[in-house]
Amino acid sequence: MQHLINDIDEADFDVTRGGQVEIIGWLYQYYNTEPKEVAFKKRKYAETDIPAVTQLFTPDWIVKYMVENSLGRYWINVLHARNDSRSEVEIAQAYHWQYYMPKSQQNEQVSLKIIEAQKELTEVKLEDITLVDAAMGSGHVLVYAFDVFLQLYESEGYSKRDATENIIQYNLYGFDIDTRAFQLSYFALSMKAREYNRRFLTLGLSPNVFDIPEYTDLSVQDFEDLITTDQQSSDITRLLNAFHDGNSYGSLMHFTDPIDFLEIESIIDTKPGEHQLSFESIELEEKKHKLKEIITVSKLLCRKYTVGVMNPPYMGSGKMNDVLSKYVKRHFTAGKADLFAAFMERLRMFVSANGYYAMITQHAWMFLSSFEKLRQSLTQDTLINMAHLGTRAFEEIGGEVVQSTAFVLKKQNLTEYVGTYERLIDFNSQDRKEAAYLAAVRDQTVDYLYRTNQANFKKIPGSPIAYWVSERLVAAFQKYSGISESVTPKAGIVTGNDSKFIKQWTEVNYHEIERAPEDNTFPKYVPLAKGGSFRKWYGNNSYILALKKMYTPDEVTNSVRRGDSASYFKEAISWSYVTSGSPSFREYKGFVFGTAAPELVCEDRKIRFALLGILNSKVANYILSLINPTINLPSGYVTLMPSIINFSTNKYVESSISIARRDWNNFEDSWDFKVHPLLSHIADDNLSIWYYSVVLTNRGAKNVPIFRLWGVK
Structure with a gap:
């Protein structure tokens, strides 16, 4: 309580300045800090953990962005249906909606469809317009929507007192599973209404916000x-x-x-x-x-609402309790990978035809294959605007933990609609992102504002929301098939016990390692590709696998997965599955592959070199970051690369492999190490007796294992 009194500016509690809902929200979020930390340590979240782990207060500017571009946009449609001659920019300025982003220029066909849909709005009254927040938390969205509705009522000639009664009775709705959050929302809306109607608390009106009940004692x-x-x-x-x-x-x-x-x-x-x-x-x-x-x-x-706005809870499917997991998998198959994606489906169900819904979510749904069905379902609607926030959109979350995007969709299918996208991922703080967005509203020629036809997304494999892609790259995806036609992706080996089956090559007798075994044989030890650091063309050859033991029933567990033995030791391309930077592709011969090193089998040397040339290029790096902007790179994404094969580059690829091999073998951790590069130019008569006796004869191998040489007996 002392911190509450001393550390928070008294002005923050001044209701005449606004922002009181923010102080309530922040206080409640930090009230949940300790239970959230306890819950995060659990393998799965219990029902009672859900409110704490999913509570994340939405920054004020993002709330205004979502409400103004959904509810505000709908009202502008109503005014235009009534033949209001003002442009949408002029109307937004009249209401002081500084976060409203006007739509881009549309072709004649789309414009006619928009006009046709607006004809239904000529008789719409303010009392008919409803807004729902399906996970309202402490009521931030609802309180700002109250302010916007008040503006609309006043513009229609209502007094503040009458408008307040209508807003509480007819316009705003909210749900939550957290009783405390419900109480805060109820309080915030009641105090908002009391601000404009001093008799509100005696009118017998209650805000339409609800704590979802749970009764286990009824039948x-x-x-x-x-x-x-x-x-x-x-x-x-x-x-x-x-x-x-x-x-x-x-x-x-x-x-x-x-x-x-x-x-x-x-x-x-x-x-x-x-x-x-x-x-x-x-x-x-x-x-x-x-x-x-x-x-x-x-x-x-069960009812429909004109507008839906929310910041949904985030929870991966692996953390859901059994009850929630089964329900999500059954009813929200496209969004089952995460709770926020399930709410994307649910909010869409809440909204009526020609209405709008706006959300801020993690941006994973824009790219990952696990959300591809969700993206396909959303293409039934029209993506009007997106503020792609990236990291640090939430002031209290540092680092690269949560990458976010805020967006607005219309419940109308306009296939050729040209949406507006603000790419704010390069602005590294909440305040900078807000400033950049406002700058884009004022000056729509900034280089981080994009306009693109959403039909282009379907032209890229996996249909990612890749709004910044050039027309030439979209054309390349249409012209060229994926490299999947030239390679065969194979699943890697899962040992079930890496410490038992995987060793550094220096840990075993190197004479027992078969570097190029014949097909369908299972030597004692074989080279294993296991990912590693950034390295193109060749290298990261440090591990071996006890393959014979992997095929001994008494040695393995039920969790072992041996993969396709027919693909063992084939010529292949591989890379590190996990990387925080650019991927690096390498050629392998005579290896087996672990799960950390995806494998693309390609025995045709000419094609293999051509593909390596593509994959290690800046173009491939750009395309892969487009279709999969995460630290994990499964083979399925790599095979989506357009197969722009150019055999004329093969000589450069061969040279690059040769240089990379020589560089790798220059150091002692390579099994092909011969001599350190600093010694390679010293005349033989100047080499030490120790060098001849220990290194070249390998007599000291037991004492100096890093100098073991292949083929030396």
Whole structure:
């Protein structure tokens, strides 16, 4: 409490200046710090851990970006449908929406579709426009949306007092699984309403924000004396089954088949007789009250909203508890890899036709293959705008932990729509990203603002949201097939016990290592490609595998995966699976491959050299960073590279391999080491007796293992 009083500027609590919802949000986020740290150590998160581990307060400018470019954009559409002659820029400026990004110029066909869709908006009233935040947290989005709605009502001639009542009753909705977050949102909206209507707290109005209930003590048998139809029984059963795990599902909860809420509500409205009061009847009334709460929330979960805005919770599928994991896999197959992706699907379901939805999420969905189906489903809608934030979008998260993107989509299929994209990843702080975005709004010729037709994304393998790609590169993907036609990707060996089966080559008798064994043989030790540091063309040859032992049943465990033995020792291209920098590709002969070194078998020397030339080029580095901007590089992404084969470069590739081999062999950790390069130019008569006796004869190999030489007996 002392820190709360002394460390926070008193002005931050001044409601006349705004920002009070921010102080509430930050305080609550840090309130969850300790339980979050405890939960992060767990293999899987329990239901009670979910609020703490998924709580991340959204920066104020990103909230304004999302609300202005969704709710604000929808209202501009309404005004244009009413024949308002002002441009969208002029309207946004009139409302002081400084984060509003105007749309780019569209072709005639797209423009006609937009105009046609806007005709339906001529009769829209402000009371008809609804905004939902499906994971509202402490209410930051809802409070700013309140401010925007207030502007709209005032522009339509409403007083602040009347506008406040309408906003609370008709316009704003929110859900959360965290009771404390719900209480903060309820408080923040109530205080916001009280600011503009001093009688608000006496009006009997409540904000439409809800803590998703969870009741494990209800069953359909509790209401069997009141149920009169099979449909009532079926609907109540479905509701109770869903809300049995309400704190796990949250607003992901939805019902694929319609529920007759009127029929169920008739059960709740049944009153006990005057002379029928008893402990049983009192208990039944309590259960009816719980069922009423479930019905109220369910009806709102089943309705459509004009606009959806949210910062969804992040949680990888591996951390989900069994209940949540099964539900997500069953109902959100495209977004099952992460909770934020499941909410991308869910928010889309919330929004009505021609409405907008805006989110800030991790940017992984834009590129990774695990989200490809999600990207395909989102192409049914139109990506209007994206502020690609990258790292450090959240002030309190340093380093490269979370890479984010904020975006706005319209629930309308405009295939040829040219979206606007602000590439802010090179600005290394939250404040710099905000300043850069505002600069792009004012001057749309900045070099980090891109405009592209979203149809181009489908022309690139995997359909990544690669908005910055040039037309020439898109054309290359269309013209050339992937290199998968020239190579055969193979899975690497999993030993199940690396310390038992994998050794440095200096740890064993090198005479027992077969460097070029015949196919279908299993020598005692064979060379193993195991990734390693950045090194092109040749090298990182330091490990061997106890292959014979890998095929001895008594030596291996059930977790072993030997891969395709027919691909052992073939000529191949490999690289390090994990790299924080640029990938580096190398040629291998006579090796087997581990999981840290993906393998592309290519026995045609001419093609292999041509592919190595492509893969080790700056062009390939750019393309691979485009289709897979992560530190992991599986073979599936490499085979998507367009096969722009140029055999004329093979002589340079061969020379590069030769130079890299010579460089690798110049040092003692190579099994082909002969002599240190500093000694290679010394005349023989000046070499020491020790050099002749120990190194060249290998007599001291037991004492100096780093000088073992291949082929020396």
